[in-house]
Amino acid sequence: MNAVVIKTTGKRYTVKTENGDVVHCLLKGKFRIAGIKSTNPIVVGDKVEVVQESELWMIVRLHDRKNHILRKSVNLSKQTHIIAANIDQAILMITLDSPITTTGFIDRFLVAANAYGVKVVLIFNKVDLLNDELKAAQNNLLNIYEGIGYTCFVTSVINDDLSEIKDLMKGKINMISGHSGVGKSTLVNYLQPNLHIDTKEVSNTHKQGQHTTTFSELHDLDFGASIIDTPGIRGFGLVELEVAELGNYFPEFFKLKSACKYHNCIHKNEPQCAIKSALAEGKVAESRYKNYLNMLEEEQEHFRTNNY
Ligand code: GDP
Numbered sequence: 001m002n003a004v005v006i007k008t009t010g011k012r013y014t015v016k017t018e019n020g021d022v023v024h025c026l027l028k029g030k031f032r033i034a035g036i037k038s039t040n041p042i043v044v045g046d047k048v049e050v051v052q053e054s055e056l057w058m059i060v061r062l063h064d065r066k067n068h069i070l071r072k073s074v075n076l077s078k079q080t081h082i083i084a085a086n087i088d089q090a091i092l093m094i095t096l097d098s099p100i101t102t103t104g105f106i107d108r109f110l111v112a113a114n115a116y117g118v119k120v121v122l123i124f125n126k127v128d129l130l131n132d133e134l135k136a137a138q139n140n141l142l143n144i145y146e147g148i149g150y151t152c153f154v155t156s157v158i159n160d161d162l163s164e165i166k167d168l169m170k171g172k173i174n175m176i177s178g179h180s181g182v183g184k185s186t187l188v189n190y191l192q193p194n195l196h197i198d199t200k201e202v203s204n205t206h207k208q209g210q211h212t213t214t215f216s217e218l219h220d221l222d223f224g225a226s227i228i229d230t231p232g233i234r235g236f237g238l239v240e241l242e243v244a245e246l247g248n249y250f251p252e253f254f255k256l257k258s259a260c261k262y263h264n265c266i267h268k269n270e271p272q273c274a275i276k277s278a279l280a281e282g283k284v285a286e287s288r289y290k291n292y293l294n295m296l297e298e299e300q301e302h303f304r305t306n307n308y
């Protein structure tokens, strides 16, 4: 029978079967996924096949993943820890006031999501707090991100009817992300009043032992959506990208790059660069280009210090 993994704790797996039953399972046999040296073979969001053998339920097969997100292990084994799989979309909540979400944060998030193959929808929340200046700034961001192809919503979750957001989430596994204080738990409480998910921010600096106590969990909401709760990564953790591929994760750069003179152009100091031309013509946003250069710089620094 097919099932979805909704919780894992050590060797025990809680799954929801296609009949809607929630059962606890063990793994039968070894599950190795080519190319991934992971500490955990089966994760929340995985689609699996389960069988009942006498009293015990067993996971006997892992179906192909659409995507997965991971975090590097704290120890030196170079193993990775997969946090969740088969995420249909990440909903990034953004506020321009209380707290301020910067484009640096947004663009980093979008790059990581793109690298993981996770679609992102942007929700600009707390519009009720915006003065004219911030409204103009928000409109500017809407132009930029809708122009690139991202779906954007503008709302005030404490005041507005959220049926559009419900429609957006229906039938999907959603990950709700964003800075602490942007309104994630307010949204979730509205969608499902008795559900308590942990929306606390966990710092990026890994604390020893943290991984053993936090587990992802999948929650079904009554209106037919699922939310994946992934402690420790309201963002996506760190994705390590090659310097040369970073630009591929900026969709508007990627579209133009075949027009750059050099096929390995990193859009920095090279002559006849299509991205720099588009920037000069105002077709690429300055904030996007600036954030790209900052990320490029960090990647280069990272490679230098790690002696690759
Ligand atoms: P989280 O850390 O992302 O889960 O943020 P919370 O949901 O805890 O929200 C932080 C604060 O912002 C709470 O006091 C909410 O009541 C408030 N808040 C959430 N949405 C809105 C909104 O649309 N407008 C205003 N003014 N406040 C909001």
Ligand code: ZN
Pocket: 257, 260, 261, 265, 266, 267, 268, 270, 272, 273, 274, 275, 276
């Ligand atoms: Zn270029």
